[in-house]
Amino acid sequence: MSAVIVVPSLKISGGNREALRLTTELNRDGHAASVLSLWVSPHAMASTVPVAHLSSWPPRAARALGELPILTYRFARWWRHTARRASTVVFTHYATLPLALLVPRRQRFFFVQDLEWNFVGSGPLSRLLRRVVLGIYRSGRIISANAYLSERLADEGMDVALEAPIWADADxxxxxxxxxxxxxxxxxxxxxxxxxxxxxxxxxxxxxxxxxxxxxxxxxxxxxxxxxxxxxxxxxxxxxxxxxxxxxxxxxxx
Structure with missing residues (x-):
């Protein structure tokens, strides 16, 4: 199996660290796994796995919506010319979800580490984001980071294909x-x-x-x-x- 893990950027965060961990474990188990990053963080996490970038832009929340159409076009070209043979593409953050619609359903996975519609607080925007996120999740298969998330997603009518539990670093x-x-x-x-x-x-x-x-x-x-x-x-x-x-x-x- 070959796999590509799609992240917004490799800025320092627990979510990105777990995305790298998942990529490393796939490689350790004999699969060819790499990371595709939309933006380039000025404080990117060190990686021992192959990393490609769709842009050289730093991640900026104020500019992300305007840059997303360009990144979507670049992703479509990348998919058509570089990655069509990848058996699995894993999307890790709500900023990457629009790109998932360009990948065939059988190859479309989502690594869920949190209920991301809570990231924008409460109110209409959160409710809209919840509908969009869950709608896209239903178009692929879900990898959950823990049993709690699996239960919450099940409450939303979602099927979880696999759990990849997160544990504290042994160090x-x-x-x-x-x-x-x-x-x-x-x-x-x-x-x-x-x-x-x-x-x-x-x-x-x-x-x-x-x-x-x-x-x-x-x-x-x-x-x-x-x-x-x-x-x-x-x-x-x-x-x-x-x-x-x-x-x-x-x-x-x-």
Missing amino acids: FLAPDAPTQDIDFAMVLRKGDHKRLDLYLRFIALARARQLRVGVITPEDDIAAQVRDQVEVLLLRPSTRRCATSTHAAPASST
Whole structure:
């Protein structure tokens, strides 16, 4: 089997890391798997699998809708000339879903790691996105990241073809792993559904009570915002490195 995993970009995020993990595992099991990225992140995750890009543009939410028709045309050309022999194409994010309609149903898979219509909050936009996402999901087969998502998708009338469970990295449980004397650790990212405002309020309360907080973030502006309020700050750390300084050097997640 050959497979292509389609991602918006390889910016540092858990979802992209799991997409790379899925690609790596397919290759390990003897399948020819690679990644196709729509945009190029300035802080792309390191990859040991082949990666191709549909553009050299950085991902920008404000420009994504206008760029999507061009990317769709490029994907159609890529599919026609390069990837028609791929037995499986896996789409990983709602930004990639329109491209799925260009791939035959028998080759169309969706790697579902979250209920993505919640990403835009509540209201009409969320309801519209839910209808669009579920409608496209029904046109292919679903790979779910955990049993909870499988149950939720079943509640929506969806059939899950396969589960690819996500587990914590074994490096964090290694007996010789470095540790920090902190009371709370958290990952901070942009996005309304990430509720950065609540995390910042918690950090302020913890600091007032002299509690030690550790923060991990891939965002430069968030790092600048909390740098003087936390005991440990890791900006884009590798999972194979644990920094002890509140001014940790940037490193891509691998």
